[in-house]
Amino acid sequence: MPAIIAFHTLHDANVSICEDGKLLAVLELERLFAKRYFCSGQRKSVFTEQWQQAIDLMIKFTGLSSFDVAVCSWVLPSQREILQTLVNAKEWVTVDHHKCHAALGLYDSPFSDALILSYDGGGNDGTFNVYQGNRRDGVELIEKVCLNLGTPYRQIAMAMPEVTRQEYDPESITTFMRFAPLAMSGKIMGYAALGNVREEWLPHFKEYYKEFLTPLISVFNLGERLGVSLEPNALDNSTARDVAATSQHVFTQLLLDQISKFLDLYRKANNSEPDGIVLTGGCALNVHANQSVIEEFGYPVHIPSAPNDCGISVGAAWCVESPKERCPTLYAGLPLFDVNYLDAVAMERDATKVTVAEVAALLVEGAIIGIVRGRQEFGPRALGHRSLVCYPNRLALKEEINKLKSREWFRPLCPAITERSAARMFLGRESSKKKRCGGNEDPCLSSSPSKVDSPLCLQAVPGESPADWMGLSPYMSFAPPLREEAQKLFPAIAHYDGTARLQTVSPSSEPWFHSLLEEVGRQADDGGYEILLNTSFNVKGKPILNHLSTALEILDSSPEGTMTHVLIEDWLFTPQRQKTPVVDESR
Numbered sequence: 001m002p003a004i005i006a007f008h009t010l011h012d013a014n015v016s017i018c019e020d021g022k023l024l025a026v027l028e029l030e031r032l033f034a035k036r037y038f039c040s041g042q043r044k045s046v047f048t049e050q051w052q053q054a055i056d057l058m059i060k061f062t063g064l065s066s067f068d069v070a071v072c073s074w075v076l077p078s079q080r081e082i083l084q085t086l087v088n089a090k091e092w093v094t095v096d097h098h099k100c101h102a103a104l105g106l107y108d109s110p111f112s113d114a115l116i117l118s119y120d121g122g123g124n125d126g127t128f129n130v131y132q133g134n135r136r137d138g139v140e141l142i143e144k145v146c147l148n149l150g151t152p153y154r155q156i157a158m159a160m161p162e163v164t165r166q167e168y169d170p171e172s173i174t175t176f177m178r179f180a181p182l183a184m185s186g187k188i189m190g191y192a193a194l195g196n197v198r199e200e201w202l203p204h205f206k207e208y209y210k211e212f213l214t215p216l217i218s219v220f221n222l223g224e225r226l227g228v229s230l231e232p233n234a235l236d237n238s239t240a241r242d243v244a245a246t247s248q249h250v251f252t253q254l255l256l257d258q259i260s261k262f263l264d265l266y267r268k269a270n271n272s273e274p275d276g277i278v279l280t281g282g283c284a285l286n287v288h289a290n291q292s293v294i295e296e297f298g299y300p301v302h303i304p305s306a307p308n309d310c311g312i313s314v315g316a317a318w319c320v321e322s323p324k325e326r327c328p329t330l331y332a333g334l335p336l337f338d339v340n341y342l343d344a345v346a347m348e349r350d351a352t353k354v355t356v357a358e359v360a361a362l363l364v365e366g367a368i369i370g371i372v373r374g375r376q377e378f379g380p381r382a383l384g385h386r387s388l389v390c391y392p393n394r395l396a397l398k399e400e401i402n403k404l405k406s407r408e409w410f411r412p413l414c415p416a417i418t419e420r421s422a423a424r425m426f427l428g429r430e431s432s433k434k435k436r437c438g439g440n441e442d443p444c445l446s447s448s449p450s451k452v453d454s455p456l457c458l459q460a461v462p463g464e465s466p467a468d469w470m471g472l473s474p475y476m477s478f479a480p481p482l483r484e485e486a487q488k489l490f491p492a493i494a495h496y497d498g499t500a501r502l503q504t505v506s507p508s509s510e511p512w513f514h515s516l517l518e519e520v521g522r523q524a525d526d527g528g529y530e531i532l533l534n535t536s537f538n539v540k541g542k543p544i545l546n547h548l549s550t551a552l553e554i555l556d557s558s559p560e561g562t563m564t565h566v567l568i569e570d571w572l573f574t575p576q577r578q579k580t581p582v583v584d585e586s587r
């Protein structure tokens with residue numbers, strides 16, 4: 001029963017513990033220190049203190065304090081030396097960055113054999129690596145492709161004032177062009193839906209991505225070719241939206257080109273088809289590109305819940321000892337750090353215990369409720385354990401929630417939905433592809449295999465083509481188009497391009513959340529759709545919360561008429577506005 005502890009200490013720092021390949025727990029340090037994309041401190045004393053705290057929590061939760069192997073990926077030697085003083089392990093090993101992404105993607109997937117693409121803004125071993133993998137032998141590198149899609153994608157966001165929402169000091173303008181914050185990737189992805197793809201720009205964007213060197217060189221060169229300034233905040237809004245849309249289009253096309261090439265290589269090398277395609281690395285958070293992969297190739301596509309660097313430590317542990325069978329990772333985070341105070345705080349604040357039906361009734365009446373239950377999600381999406389939810393039948397909810405969270409007005413809000421309602425609300429693969437291509441049937445679609453019987457596929461709606469299935473999306477990894485009726489019924493979750501980044505919920509993945517969705521479908525008078533708007537429970541610039549105290553602070557400070565309740569386990573709290581926080585544990 002080998003016990004393994006694994007570390008990732010750079011941005012999105014995390015630590016995980018596995019036993020005999022089974023993931024026992026993972027801690028993303030941003031949740032502990034309330035700092036998004038948390039990167040370990042550089043000073044020795046700070047680094048030591050941060051990691052001592054994280055390791056202590058993990059040891060306390062798992063009950064394991066000595067390890068057969070400790071694994072690091074892409075770590076400074078001096079930091080590894082510190083970790084070696086904090087952890088009792090017989091052996092220390094190091095694993096390459098993209099290999100970690102690939103191992104997590106493979107073993108989290110339902111596939112025996114897969115083509116795996118790991119792509120992001122950079123690791124110690126490249127920016128775009130392609131592997132083939134099988135559960136018996138692990139992952140094997142096919143090729144390191146010289147292509148960086150991650151950094152150039154987010155970098156041009158700095159020229160878009162609606163995306164950056166900040167002023168720049170003209171005295172140091174080039175400083176802001178060097179390092180675009182990681183948060184820009186998600187923002188520009190939502191923003192791209194507002195613009196149009198400009199055909200005449202396509203070759204220039206292809207060159208920009210293919211020859212990306214540094215932001216200062218490549219962004220300037222792109223601006224010159226397009227005939228616009230790409231200095232910080234320099235674009236007018238109309239042009240900025242088209243730049244974002246064109247960039248998204250080229251990003252997707254370059255990904256599709258690589259998959260097409262490596263699928264051919266895979267078939268020739270193995271004389272067989274893979275069970276499916278795994279996309280991993282930070283760029284696999286691009287739900288529109290992911291959706292295009294499903295539509296284009298007809299294979300099931302799997303993306304782990306933490307494809308970005310939040311998942312590196314788990315992949316590192318699985319490079320050393322793989323899981324014997326597929327194990328759930330979705331709620332592998334820790335319980336609330338201050339959960340021991342829950343009952344006392346509930347009594348003090350006159351919270352009441354409620355049933356699923358009572359929570360559903362509040363939601364159907366229009367309540368916005370923060371839900372905090374069980375262990376935290378693994379990865380950047382809130383999937384029902386640290387979520388803000390409401391019934392999305394009013395367009396105004398979009399503005400209310402984006403305001404509550406200080407999010408940009410154009411960012412999408414997404415649905416959690418039962419699998420059976422998903423097939424009714426969304427277009428399937430073929431219909432979606434036709435819509436994307438302007439109604440034209442693409443010849444490559446009809447010639448590609450279609451694995452309708454995959455565990456990752458939902459059946460089509462009765463009466464429609466059996467090939468018109470849609471992929472499951474348990475981790476909010478895809479954004480298919482909504483049917484017109486669904487857009488009208490639930491405008492708060494329809495993005496500007498008519499898509500929605502859905503979470504499909506099954507009774508086995510989260511029984512309580514699934515029963516809440518079912519109950520909402522029963523009580524609402526809208527045709528029985530089992531759906532809620534589901535967005536992460538946090539506020540501007542902060543990571544998803546993992547403190548009871550933070551949940552109540554957000555509730556108490558929310559503007560009147562917005563957030564109405566917080567449900568923590570089965571306790572329902574109402575706001576106590578004007579009051580100071582009850583508990584301030586570890587903050």
Ligand SMILES: [Fe+2]
Nearest residue numbers: 120281282309
């Ligand atoms: Fe990465």
